[in-house]
Amino acid sequence: MSAEADVVRRPSGPDSEPTPRKRVRLNEQLRTTGQVGVMIAPTTLWLFFLLVLPLIMMTLLSFRSGSFTAEDSAFTLSNYQRFLQDASFQRLMLRSLWVALLVALYSVVLAYPLAYYLAFRAKRRQNLLLTLLIIPAWTSFLLRVLAWRIILGSDGMLNSLLLLLGLTQETLPILLYSPTAVIVTLVYIWIPFAALPIYVNLQRIDLGLLEGAADLGATPIQAFMRITLPLSMPGIIAALLFVFIPTVGEYVTPALVGGPSGQLIGNIIWDQFARALNWPMGSVLSLMMLVLVLLPLLLTSRLVRLSGLLEG
Amino acid sequence: MKKLSPTAYLFPIVMVAAVLTGCSAGAGDATGATEPLLVLEWTGYQMTEFPQFFQPFTDKYGDNLDQVIEYSFFGDDAEALTKMQTGFEADLVHPCNSWWQLYVNAGLLQPIDTSRLEYWDGIPDELKQLGQFNGEQYIVPWDWGYDSLLVRADLVPEMPDSWADLWDPQYARHIAIWDSAEQGYVITALALGLDPWNTTPEEDEMIKQKLLDLKPNVLTYWLDFTEVYNLSSSGDAWIVANAWQDAYGYLLDEGYDVEYLDPAEGRLSWVCGYGINANSTNLDLAYEFLNAAIAPESMAALGNEYLYGFSNFDAIPLVDENVAKLLNFTDLDTFFANTVFYQPLTEEKRQAMSDIWTEVKAAQ
Amino acid sequence: MQEKQRLLTPGAIYFWATVLFLYLPILLLVLFSLNDSVLLAFPLKGLTLHWYQELLEAGEMLQAAQNSLVVGVISSLIATAIGTMAAIAVTRLNFPGRDVFLSIAAVPMITPSIVLGVALLILFRQTINLPLSLGLITLSHVVISIPTTMLIVMARLAGFSKNLEEAAMDLGANYWVTLWRVILPLSLPALIAAFLTAFTASFDEYAMTTLITGTDVTLPVYLYSLLRFPRRLPVALSMGSVIIVASAILIVVAEWLRRVDFRGGAKEETA
Numbered sequence: 028m029s030a031e032a033d034v035v036r037r038p039s040g041p042d043s044e045p046t047p048r049k050r051v052r053l054n055e056q057l058r059t060t061g062q063v064g065v066m067i068a069p070t071t072l073w074l075f076f077l078l079v080l081p082l083i084m085m086t087l088l089s090f091r092s093g094s095f096t097a098e099d100s101a102f103t104l105s106n107y108q109r110f111l112q113d114a115s116f117q118r119l120m121l122r123s124l125w126v127a128l129l130v131a132l133y134s135v136v137l138a139y140p141l142a143y144y145l146a147f148r149a150k151r152r153q154n155l156l157l158t159l160l161i162i163p164a165w166t167s168f169l170l171r172v173l174a175w176r177i178i179l180g181s182d183g184m185l186n187s188l189l190l191l192l193g194l195t196q197e198t199l200p201i202l203l204y205s206p207t208a209v210i211v212t213l214v215y216i217w218i219p220f221a222a223l224p225i226y227v228n229l230q231r232i233d234l235g236l237l238e239g240a241a242d243l244g245a246t247p248i249q250a251f252m253r254i255t256l257p258l259s260m261p262g263i264i265a266a267l268l269f270v271f272i273p274t275v276g277e278y279v280t281p282a283l284v285g286g287p288s289g290q291l292i293g294n295i296i297w298d299q300f301a302r303a304l305n306w307p308m309g310s311v312l313s314l315m316m317l318v319l320v321l322l323p324l325l326l327t328s329r330l331v332r333l334s335g336l337l338e339g
Numbered sequence: 340m341k342k343l344s345p346t347a348y349l350f351p352i353v354m355v356a357a358v359l360t361g362c363s364a365g366a367g368d369a370t371g372a373t374e375p376l377l378v379l380e381w382t383g384y385q386m387t388e389f390p391q392f393f394q395p396f397t398d399k400y401g402d403n404l405d406q407v408i409e410y411s412f413f414g415d416d417a418e419a420l421t422k423m424q425t426g427f428e429a430d431l432v433h434p435c436n437s438w439w440q441l442y443v444n445a446g447l448l449q450p451i452d453t454s455r456l457e458y459w460d461g462i463p464d465e466l467k468q469l470g471q472f473n474g475e476q477y478i479v480p481w482d483w484g485y486d487s488l489l490v491r492a493d494l495v496p497e498m499p500d501s502w503a504d505l506w507d508p509q510y511a512r513h514i515a516i517w518d519s520a521e522q523g524y525v526i527t528a529l530a531l532g533l534d535p536w537n538t539t540p541e542e543d544e545m546i547k548q549k550l551l552d553l554k555p556n557v558l559t560y561w562l563d564f565t566e567v568y569n570l571s572s573s574g575d576a577w578i579v580a581n582a583w584q585d586a587y588g589y590l591l592d593e594g595y596d597v598e599y600l601d602p603a604e605g606r607l608s609w610v611c612g613y614g615i616n617a618n619s620t621n622l623d624l625a626y627e628f629l630n631a632a633i634a635p636e637s638m639a640a641l642g643n644e645y646l647y648g649f650s651n652f653d654a655i656p657l658v659d660e661n662v663a664k665l666l667n668f669t670d671l672d673t674f675f676a677n678t679v680f681y682q683p684l685t686e687e688k689r690q691a692m693s694d695i696w697t698e699v700k701a702a703q
Numbered sequence: 704m705q706e707k708q709r710l711l712t713p714g715a716i717y718f719w720a721t722v723l724f725l726y727l728p729i730l731l732l733v734l735f736s737l738n739d740s741v742l743l744a745f746p747l748k749g750l751t752l753h754w755y756q757e758l759l760e761a762g763e764m765l766q767a768a769q770n771s772l773v774v775g776v777i778s779s780l781i782a783t784a785i786g787t788m789a790a791i792a793v794t795r796l797n798f799p800g801r802d803v804f805l806s807i808a809a810v811p812m813i814t815p816s817i818v819l820g821v822a823l824l825i826l827f828r829q830t831i832n833l834p835l836s837l838g839l840i841t842l843s844h845v846v847i848s849i850p851t852t853m854l855i856v857m858a859r860l861a862g863f864s865k866n867l868e869e870a871a872m873d874l875g876a877n878y879w880v881t882l883w884r885v886i887l888p889l890s891l892p893a894l895i896a897a898f899l900t901a902f903t904a905s906f907d908e909y910a911m912t913t914l915i916t917g918t919d920v921t922l923p924v925y926l927y928s929l930l931r932f933p934r935r936l937p938v939a940l941s942m943g944s945v946i947i948v949a950s951a952i953l954i955v956v957a958e959w960l961r962r963v964d965f966r967g968g969a970k971e972e973t974a
Contacts, residue, residue: 062878066792067804069785070849074807077846081822082814084830115701122703141721144714156718158954161903163725165950166732168907169926170943174728176569177735203575204559219725227858276815279910282518286559290700293815298700300821300914302417302520303693313818320813377918382928383935388763411918414928425828427835427917565936568741589741 089310106311116295116312123292124319126206127274130213131221131267137214138221138266143255145222146229157226160219168216172283175212179203179284204286212280221266228262229255268324275320292316375409376624379419379429381611382412383645391640396631407624414563423447423616430619431628433481435611436469437521440683443472448614450475455626458633461653465675469610469683478612479629480650482641485599485666485678486522486607489567489582493596494574501603503530505580506549511556515567515576518560520696521689522581522607523550525681529604536682547695551702560700571597581607584665585646605679612650642666729947736940754937758945761938767925768942771906774837774921778844779901783894785845786852791886793853794860795868812850819847820914827915835917843915844908848901855900859893860886895957 092103110116141160149156163171179202202208232255240250278293285291292312299309383389387404390397400407411429413419416438423432424445434442442448453459453476462480470478488499496509505514505526516523527549528535533542558576561567567586570576572595579586587599600606613632615625631637638649639657648666655668667674684692739749758764789808793801811819823843827833867889871881887894909923916924926942929935 063792063796063798066788066796067798070789070808070853071804073785073842073845073849074810077823077826077842078810078819079807080830081819081826082810084825085818085822088825113698113701115698115703118703119701137721140714140717144718148712148714155955159722160725161899162947162951162954163729164903165906166729166943166947167923167926169909169923170732170940171728174731177731178728215725215728218721231862272813273815276817278817282562287554287557287700288703293817295697295701296815297817298520298693298697300817301415301421303690303697304417304421305690305693306821306825309821313815313821317814317818324813382925385763409918411916412920412925412928425824426832427828 085310086314089307089314091307093307106307109308110311110315116292119290119295120292120315120319123275123316126210126291127271127277130210130217130274131271133210133214134217134221134270135225135263135266138218139225139259139263141218142222142225142229142262145226146232160222164216164219169279171216172212172280175208175215176203176284179208179211203284204289206285206289208284208286209281209289209291212284213274213277216280217270217274221270224265224269225259225262228259228265232258271323272320276316373407373624374621375405375407376431376621376628377409377411377429378628379422379427379432380410380412381433382414384433385410385412389640389644391644392637393628393631393634394636394640395634396628399627408628420445428616428618430616430621430625431613432616433611433613434478435609435681436478436480437609437681437684437689439470439478439612439614440472440685441689442614443477444686447617448477449617449619450477451479451615451629452626455630456633457630458635458651458653461635461651462633463650463652463675465680466610466650469680470612472683478614479633480610480612481632482612482645483608483610483648483650484583484585485648486581486583486609486681488600488602489571489579489587489590490598490600491571491574491577491596492598494577498598499578499602500600501530502526502580503604505578506530506553506556508556510578512558513575513577514553514556515559515561515570515579516553516557517581518562518700519581520692521681521684523696523699524692525607526580527553529602529679532604536684536688543691543695547699550695550699554699554702571595583647588646588662588665601677605677608648608678608680610650610680729943732940733944733947736937736944738937741934741937754941755945757938758941761942764922764925764938764942767920767922768946770837770919771922774841774844775902775905778841778905779848779898781841782845782848782852782901783898786849786897787856787887787890787894789849790853790856790860791882794857795865808853809850811847816847816908816911817914819843820911823911824914835915837917837919837921839915839917840912840921843911844901844905847908847911848897848904851900851904852897855897856890856893859890863889899954899957 089106090102090104091100092105145153145156145160236254236258237250240254241247245253275291276293276296277291278297281289281291281294282297285294296309296312296316299305299312303309384392386393386397386408387410390404396408397404411422411427413422416434419432419434420438420441423429423442424447432442432447451470456479459479466480466483467476470476470480488502488505490499492498494513499505499507499510504510505516516526524546525535527546528538528542531542531545531549533546538546559566559570561570561579564583564586567579567582568589571579571582571586571590572593582599584599587597590597613629615622619625633651635651635654635657638651638654641647641649642654642658642662646662646665652668652671655663658668663669734747736754737750737752738747739751739753740747789804792798793805820843823839827835827839833839867885868881871885872878876884907923908921909927912921913924913927920928922942926939929939
């Protein structure tokens with residue numbers, strides 16, 4: 028890939044004069060800028076009608092007292108007040124952020140060696156092994172979480188195994204229906220996905236740098252710490268965000284394996300829309316969650332701009 | 340060396356997509372003079388898979404069932420109500436009784452002309468009344484069941500005998516209750532000796548506090564009936580609250596030492612039934628459907644298959660004996676006396692219950 | 704790079720251990736799909752193919768699977784197409800509002816699916832009175848996949864400079880020809896990756912989809928509704944097993960195809 032970067036055509040002759048070439052390129056640029064519209068139009072339309080507009084409607088809904096009847100449409104801040112006054116909503120929100128962060132960290136830490144192996148050691152079998160990692164993701168997410176419920180249950184596999192090995196005297200029901208179960212299950216789901224951005228990033232590292240380091244006397248560990256790891260930072264950050272953000276709003280896993288202490292804000296939001304039919308309150312909670320998720324995003328984009336990931 | 344151009348890839352993909360689209364479009368075509376009946380239904384009752392639940396209807400329409408009836412499924416009453424309220428034009432909907440009032444108040448249903456129902460008289464008055472609002476019959480009751488405590492007799496140190504026993508610390512972390520605002524609220528009110536459907540705000544506060552007190556005892560809030568079986572059979576939960584009698588029946592069959600209680604405060608019962616959309620004009624088919632639904636042979640099939648109660652008591656002689664026992668049909672006199680039916684909710688009540696439940700779930 | 708010992712490097716051990724860990728629950732599912740009992744618990748009650756037989760007759764489940772397939776393929780094709788175009792515009796052409804555009808394009812990624820689902824439901828049913836259908840679900844799945852397709856293609860495009868395009872244009876090709884003959888073929892692996900990623904997301908999408916589902920259901924929605932009836936669960940497991948095997952075969956075949964056709968570009972794939 029880096030081979031292309033080195034291809035800089037320098038034709039000889041009159042074309043090599045900078046001025047005529049620049050003029051040609053500028054004309055090209057102006058013409059193609061006109062065509063930018065065509066390139067981004069479909070996506071823009073899609074984003075506007077099926078993303079921006081619905082979100083605006085949802086924001087409007089957050090200021091109503093009810094969802095369906097005419098008298099519900101009066102403007103009110105009561106839902107926002109309820110959120111600000113209810114400490115349990117706020118604590119649950121923070122706990123969800125914390126759980127999501129843990130899941131992201133564990134997933135990335137566990138996925139990094141996988142990505143490393145794929146990028147540097149797997150040679151020609153890279154893509155095959157990568158797809159091997161991805162295939163589990165094609166099974167229903169629901170069924171996989173159910174499978175974990177079986178594993179973690181008190182007559183489940185894990186317990187039977189521990190009993191068999193004599194590590195525990197009696198079954199441990201605490202494995203299931205706890206925040207731990209939620210984290211374990213989510214990490215399991217996310218590891219393959221966390222490996223992807225890291226792998227893509229590692230792949231683009233110029234091996235010449237590592238060889239150069241070796242030539243200069245660096246040990247493999249030094250080379251890793253001083254070269255590979257820093258260069259893979261964009262991928263790591265991308266992987267963290269990739270896992271963190273959807274996990275904040277996760278509700279299926281907590282509902283199935285979380286128990287009373289493992290519920291997350293996503294469950295409450297889901298309840299508002301699907302059970303309690305309190306759409307305005309659900310809209311408020313969703314908006315608050317979006318705001319809280321955007322903050323770390325803005326922070327990290329200052330530290331490592333998204334373009335950094337692109338320029339490798 | 341010539342590489343394959345991108346078109347070489349796009350072509351087969353597009354072809355496959357076109358073929359698949361063609362297939363599904365073909366399958367969705369409905370021909371025929373009348374519109375098919377659109378039923379907003381729980382999964383598990385569709386006559387395409389369970390023709391015996393609507394025997395006369397399936398007998399009449401035989402192989403053309405797909406052209407006569409269409410289903411849209413929901414998993415939750417709230418989901419169904421949302422769909423109807425946002426304009427989904429189903430002809431028939433199958434909600435459960437706490438929600439019936441909300442449907443009527445929102446003007447979603449048209450009154451039922453009971454003279455068009457051949458088997459209407461087989462339904463006991465108490466059940467009929469549940470579906471009456473403002474003097475009109477809006478719902479045809481169809482299926483019902485009990486809501487009680489399912490207990491692993493071999494695991495509990497002491498046999499509970501009331502809803503209030505759920506709070507007993509000796510069962511800590513071995514209780515599972517339904518993740519449902521209404522159910523949680525009602526059993527707590529009963530445990531406190533209150534009338535769940537007539538409370539003051541102070542009493543509501545008591546109920547909320549009591550639910551918060553229950554949290555340490557709760558292993559999990561179960562979501563669906565698969566969980567009920569698994570929780571009880573694995574022994575993770577010694578007591579499963581708000582379990583239905585079918586769970587009891589299946590676990591007994593599998594050889595587990597389970598009991599299904601008659602709590603001191605009374606066994607709860609849910610009832611579900613069919614209502615006709617206020618805007619529906621597909622009435623001939625709708626009444627054929629309803630008639631078939633409450634025909635004794637259909638009702639007996641429902642009972643035998645799912646161990647559910649059914650509204651047409653004329654069907655009682657047709658069900659298996661053990662099913663009749665399970666449903667307490669062998670003792671009809673006390674049946675209505677000992678059963679606490681869920682009452683229809685108003686929007687305020689429903690909101691109040693939801694708000695309490697939300698705060699209980701959100702609390703640490 | 705030097706050749707290390709073949710199989711037993713720590714990296715390899717870790718990789719295969721993780722793969723085992725990833726597949727274990729799935730193998731469990733397959734195991735229980737062969738178990739002669741409705742309950743998902745040990746000990747096993749005996750082997751049977753009964754559930755697979757039921758699967759063949761489970762018309763609705765198969766219809767739901769087909770729906771998911773159609774929705775997935777179409778929405779992924781659209782998302783890949785428009786996402787690629789947008790990615791090219793963003794990386795190659797500097798235009799005013801580029802950053803705003805990128806930020807908005809990223810929003811589906813930072814919005815929980817359930818929120819998207821409700822927002823879309825409000826739009827479809829309250830704002831415009833549209834009947835819910837698979838078509839709307841397809842359109843909605845496109846939105847979810849726009850950020851990922853863009854990201855994947857952008858990452859790929861960043862890997863090779865503009866010089867090739869400029870060279871082509873210097874040689875007289877207009878922009879569209881350059882796009883078709885230069886940029887797209889070079890980014891084809893990314894396009895395929897984007898398509899597969901979008902398809903995976905769509906095929907398994909539940910949280911948003913369930914809120915905007917009408918008469919026709921996708922597979923995840925159908926499976927979730929089956930949870931109410933434990934007797935149907937083993938059939939669901941057999942469906943899951945079939946999907947694993949089918950997708951495994953599909954991916955291996957796709958991989959083989961790709962390898963065969965990219966002999967010329969193989970250098971770019973490996974490290």
